[in-house]
Amino acid sequence: MLKSAVLNSLSLCEKLQFKSIGIPPISTGIFGYPIDLAAKVIIESIDFYFKNKSIIENVFIVIIDDSRFEIFKREFDIIQ
Numbered sequence: 121m122l123k124s125a126v127l128n129s130l131s132l133c134e135k136l137q138f139k140s141i142g143i144p145p146i147s148t149g150i151f152g153y154p155i156d157l158a159a160k161v162i163i164e165s166i167d168f169y170f171k172n173k174s175i176i177e178n179v180f181i182v183i184i185d186d187s188r189f190e191i192f193k194r195e196f197d198i199i200q
């Protein structure tokens with residue numbers, strides 16, 4: 121479901137011809153999805169989406185603290 125949420129958000133962004141989108145670590149708050157798994161799914165979903173041509177120029181992952189930032193950075197570094 122998390123992958124679908126990210127892909128649908130990116131698709132809607134493109135459909136509306138937006139050039140940028142901000143994505144928070146969806147599901148990691150009250151829903152309780154583990155942040156390390158969410159980071160992996162979100163980063164991989166964004167990477168998957170951009171395998172095809174897109175008009176989107178910027179995807180911002182909105183992180184509110186250093187510990188979450190480090191988790192997302194680690195996942196980002198893996199796909200680089």
